[in-house]
Amino acid sequence: MIGIVIVSHSAKVAEGVKEMAEQMSQGRVAIAAAGGVDDQTLGTNAERIFEALQKVYSPDGVLVLIDLGSAVMSAQMAVEMLAEEQQAKVKMSDAPLVEGAIVAAVEASLGRSLEDVNKAAEAASTMRKIL
Amino acid sequence: MIGIVIVSHSAKVAEGVKEMAEQMSQGRVAIAAAGGVDDQTLGTNAERIFEALQKVYSPDGVLVLIDLGSAVMSAQMAVEMLAEEQQAKVKMSDAPLVEGAIVAAVEASLGRSLEDVNKAAEAASTMRKIL
Numbered sequence: 001m002i003g004i005v006i007v008s009h010s011a012k013v014a015e016g017v018k019e020m021a022e023q024m025s026q027g028r029v030a031i032a033a034a035g036g037v038d039d040q041t042l043g044t045n046a047e048r049i050f051e052a053l054q055k056v057y058s059p060d061g062v063l064v065l066i067d068l069g070s071a072v073m074s075a076q077m078a079v080e081m082l083a084e085e086q087q088a089k090v091k092m093s094d095a096p097l098v099e100g101a102i103v104a105a106v107e108a109s110l111g112r113s114l115e116d117v118n119k120a121a122e123a124a125s126t127m128r129k130i131l
Numbered sequence: 132m133i134g135i136v137i138v139s140h141s142a143k144v145a146e147g148v149k150e151m152a153e154q155m156s157q158g159r160v161a162i163a164a165a166g167g168v169d170d171q172t173l174g175t176n177a178e179r180i181f182e183a184l185q186k187v188y189s190p191d192g193v194l195v196l197i198d199l200g201s202a203v204m205s206a207q208m209a210v211e212m213l214a215e216e217q218q219a220k221v222k223m224s225d226a227p228l229v230e231g232a233i234v235a236a237v238e239a240s241l242g243r244s245l246e247d248v249n250k251a252a253e254a255a256s257t258m259r260k261i262l
Contacts (some may be wrong), residue, residue, distance in 0.1 A: 012146050013229060014147075016143030019143070019173065020140055020141050020173060067151075069259070072261060072262075092261050093261075094259055094260050094261050096228070097228075097230070098229055125257065126256065128225055129199065129225050130224075
């Protein structure tokens, strides 16, 4: 089963999204939060993201969801800290953070592949909320 | 200037998104968080959303961003608790929560109309993060 890392500029957002995604997937998926420079300061921190990647890594892969494009560089730095064979199994998603994480957690809990989970998460960007 | 309400199933997510959006708009926009059933329990709470709406209401309008479609009913209940002339000035957005809130806060800080802020926020769903 793939793992999921939630990267946000806000530690609260990352932690809250993790809790929501865990509830939706009934705790069956390894999900880690990597938010903020630290718990108080908005921003991103490659070291925190690296620790989150290590926590949920499995050979099935890891999907990384991020809040804003400006977090991509920190996430990339974190990926490069992994062993080379692990790096190839980490995918960064273009999905919207909260909506994508929920979909990803459910799909991952069904045992879907990294590619399929990412596709489903990215499709969350076009789901209508207001009907 | 319009106000912004952040509705999430998670109090942490709503509070964190509010902090990010406030930083991006340099504190010039009235933004309120309405997350969770309470600070510990995931879910939504019409009373909390109503209080948030009252806190940021202005005749220029209020944009409500929500995390998942299942929050729409609580948000609608909250809107119906407002005075009738206020209800017409509240718009629920289809934008992705985090990404939309950041864009909305910046656009609102520039004095854009409710319609224009919502359009910009909804367009955030198609912005690429990974280049």
